[in-house]
Amino acid sequence: MSLRIPAGPRSQEILPALRQSAPRRYDYAMGRFQLVDFAAHYQKGFRNHIVAIGDVAALIESFKRYGCYATYCFFSDELLTYMSLQGGAPSVSGYEGKVWAPYLPIDLDHPELTPALAAARLLSEFLLARWRIDPASMQVYFSGAKGFHIMLDTRLFGRVAPSRSLPAIFDSLRRHLAQELPEPLRETVDLSIKDRMRLLRLANTIHEKSKLYKIILSADELRAHDADQIRELAKKPRPLARTDATGFLSHADVSENPAAAQLFQRVQRQLKRLTRKPFVYRLQRPADLGQVQFPCAGAQAIWQNHIEPGYRNNCAIRLASELRLLGLSAEETEDKLFEWNERNQIELSQDELRSVVGSAYQHRFPYRYSCRDEILRKFCPLPDERSCLRMVAASARHE
Numbered sequence: 241m242s243l244r245i246p247a248g249p250r251s252q253e254i255l256p257a258l259r260q261s262a263p264r265r266y267d268y269a270m271g272r273f274q275l276v277d278f279a280a281h282y283q284k285g286f287r288n289h290i291v292a293i294g295d296v297a298a299l300i301e302s303f304k305r306y307g308c309y310a311t312y313c314f315f316s317d318e319l320l321t322y323m324s325l326q327g328g329a330p331s332v333s334g335y336e337g338k339v340w341a342p343y344l345p346i347d348l349d350h351p352e353l354t355p356a357l358a359a360a361r362l363l364s365e366f367l368l369a370r371w372r373i374d375p376a377s378m379q380v381y382f383s384g385a386k387g388f389h390i391m392l393d394t395r396l397f398g399r400v401a402p403s404r405s406l407p408a409i410f411d412s413l414r415r416h417l418a419q420e421l422p423e424p425l426r427e428t429v430d431l432s433i434k435d436r437m438r439l440l441r442l443a444n445t446i447h448e449k450s451k452l453y454k455i456i457l458s459a460d461e462l463r464a465h466d467a468d469q470i471r472e473l474a475k476k477p478r479p480l481a482r483t484d485a486t487g488f489l490s491h492a493d494v495s496e497n498p499a500a501a502q503l504f505q506r507v508q509r510q511l512k513r514l515t516r517k518p519f520v521y522r523l524q525r526p527a528d529l530g531q532v533q534f535p536c537a538g539a540q541a542i543w544q545n546h547i548e549p550g551y552r553n554n555c556a557i558r559l560a561s562e563l564r565l566l567g568l569s570a571e572e573t574e575d576k577l578f579e580w581n582e583r584n585q586i587e588l589s590q591d592e593l594r595s596v597v598g599s600a601y602q603h604r605f606p607y608r609y610s611c612r613d614e615i616l617r618k619f620c621p622l623p624d625e626r627s628c629l630r631m632v633a634a635s636a637r638h639e
């Protein structure tokens with residue numbers, strides 16, 4: 241059922257279960273992206289508990305609907321690889337890989353609730369009347385305390401592919417939509433939720449402070465009820481008609497909306513313009529394995545230098561991952577790490593190096609450390625990660 245990640249990743253065990261739980265209508269978009277980070281107030285460690293979305297409903301029950309959350313971004317097993325490659329307790333922190341999301345959440349908050357309610361009304365009216373979205377494509381929830389969550393089905397935006405930049409696109413979409421609200425209500429839009437690991441309180445679970453449930457509201461209730469009436473409704477959970485129990489998997493067929501798709505594409509183009517660089521660097525398997533050159537300056541520095549104990553393992557896994565990305569086989573990478581170990585007096589044992597290579601190659605998809613990675617930055621001679629060739633390469637490829 242739930243899956244705690246110990247020292248090694250477990251994606252092999254997860255994947256068959258995932259295939260069964262994939263709802264058909266999401267096949268085009270979800271594919272490999274069915275993992276979320278589930279968190280609960282009474283769960284040991286709170287978060288870093290990666291599960292298939294199909295397992296979340298049962299987890300909510302097992303935590304008695306108290307303070308349960310999940311990431312609204314969905315992940316592939318690349319996240320498990322990332323977690324397993326870290327020293328110490330596996331954590332999702334710092335992950336920058338590709339994500340997909342069934343819904344764009346817009347979080348409207350105000351300490352007095354009423355302004356947030358006014359904002360939720362105006363924004364949902366705008367989406368229904370001006371964008372003419374299908375009512376089945378939007379769910380509005382009272383968060384249980386000070387706000388509302390408007391959830392927009394991402395199928396409105398057309399075919400949304402998994403991408404590293406989806407959180408940035410969402411952030412920009414929220415900013416554009418906030419502009420549709422009058423000035424004093426604009427500040428109810430929470431614009432801080434751009435992190436891809438951000439947790440969202442789950443529907444029909446109890447808010448730790450108010451002891452009220454996060455509940456879904458119909459269009460009529462949103463229009464007619466005041467804050468007190470909504471709080472009254474939230475004393476009990478309410479059935480979800482249009483989604484599964486997590487609120488993330490829709491039962492409705494939703495098609496592309498022209499206004500939504502247009503804004504999405506505009507935002508996507510703007511982001512690409514901002515990150516595009518003139519120089520295109522292509523990763524290529526080195527012709528001569530005796531002359532390995534790393535696209536990342538941090539990795540190159542690690543390759544060329546003596547590394548103090550305490551950093552050796554973290555450096556070795558980064559080198560192994562970089563070598564896999566350069567197209568070397570596990571055996572070739574092992575040879576290169578032995579060479580590095582020898583040349584720079586690193587003094588890791590052959591067994592340790594072999595297990596590092598095993599970690600770097602155990603998943604179908606190689607993990608790529610970001611140039612912002614703490615360890616790579618520590619050894620990188622460049623003033624900041626933006627000057628690193630690999631960053632340039634990544635943005636030039638327009639992921």
Ligand SMILES: [Zn+2]
Nearest residue numbers: 536537611628
């Ligand atoms: Zn770099």
